[in-house]
Amino acid sequence: MTELGFPVEIVEEGSIKVYVPKRGEVLPSCLPVFFNPVMELNRDLAVLALQAQQKIVGRKVIVCEPMTGCGVRGVRFAVEVKGVGRVFLNDIREEAARLAKFNVKENNVAGKVSIENLDANLFLSMYAAPRKRFDYVDVDPFGSPAPYLDSAIRALRDGGLLALTATDMAPLCGVHPRACVRKYGGKPLRTEYCHELAVRLLAGCLVTVAAKHDVGVRIVFCHSTDHYLRVYAVASYSAQKADSGLKEMGYVLHCFRCFHRETVKGLWSMPKLECPECHSKLSVAGPLWLGKIFDKEFCSRMKKELAGKRLGQTRRVHKLLSLAENEVDAPPTYYVIDKMCDKFGLPVPSLKNVINQLETANYHGSPTHFHTRGIKTTAPSEVMKKALIETTKK
Ligand SMILES: C[S@@+](CC[C@H](N)C(=O)[O-])C[C@H]1O[C@@H](n2cnc3c(N)ncnc32)[C@H](O)[C@@H]1O
Ligand SMILES: [Zn+2]
8 A cells, every 4th residue: 555655454343444554563652653453442432422422412413533543433433323424533643644534535434524634732722613613522642631621622512522531541540640640630549449540530630621611521431441541521511510510529538558448529628637447547539520420321322322333342342331330329439359358368259249248238339340359339448348258258
């Protein structure tokens, strides 16, 4: 394929075929144009979320992917999602824009997909005016989406859906806390539930950025998978909703000694840093989002869409959506039973048995998509410990 200037190969994903740079031994980020097949699940879920949103809106939707790489995501939106009016793609790399244009033509969607070669913030700002804005913006960068949040919010219509990918898990999970504070304005914590804290730090950052523009956001879906996380949020042009969102901001306090954790709502709260269970000093994460991270209706709509779509990752998608539906009303944070059993010198029981044991102590427990050995429950750590001891006795 000499016209592209680099060797390519064909990849099938969803119901399309795209040309991607020929992969040898090199990492996806070292290719002339980025393509990561591992992100298929991320794109499958994005197709379902966009279709769910299109049905909620009930008319043709205008879609934007400001960092498109080879264009696979945008082309999939154009081909696989019903009711998509136009798709606006962009990438700062000339080779990427060229390859995306080629893939658009090859998939016969040139009539509704356009491609630009600009910086994402500049590109999004060009569509920040009334009647130019998008119904769906998908920000899928290398690393953090934080530098693009302002422009993405400004380019989103009232009621529009914003999807964000973050791959900078080291800052978000507390390996590089200063980088997390810089990017997201909140302190992370290296706890066993750091992936949920990561989602809540990104969501919190989005809520505060959107509030500056008098926009409130509702988090409708999120997932933490492999080396990245995704947050989906619906924007509402309303200062009042922005204010209510800020009220859902706060802190998670964690005891590294006894696994106690609690949440404190309010940006200006001065939490007491003594563990009520073992009197050790508590560690703080935040400010971060303490509100809901799933919307029940949105999750079931996504699941319903799964039936009508041809996806490569159907089984994983189904499992993830079912877990998400179940944890809609669960409290923030989860216990990881392996970690607790390790600390207390217990054999690791089955997740189901521990959940049953919690029920006998009148606490509800549910699995979480965040961790295969995680349990979400309102039970205090002491009750969790007892449940583990009782379960392992049986
Ligand atoms: C993770 S890749 C995108 C992958 C693509 N969304 C997909 O699903 O396959 C990130 C892309 O962002 C582009 N990029 C990086 N910085 C950018 C910027 N400031 N403006 C626009 N594009 C940018 C890179 O060239 C790269 O193609
Ligand atoms: Zn404690």
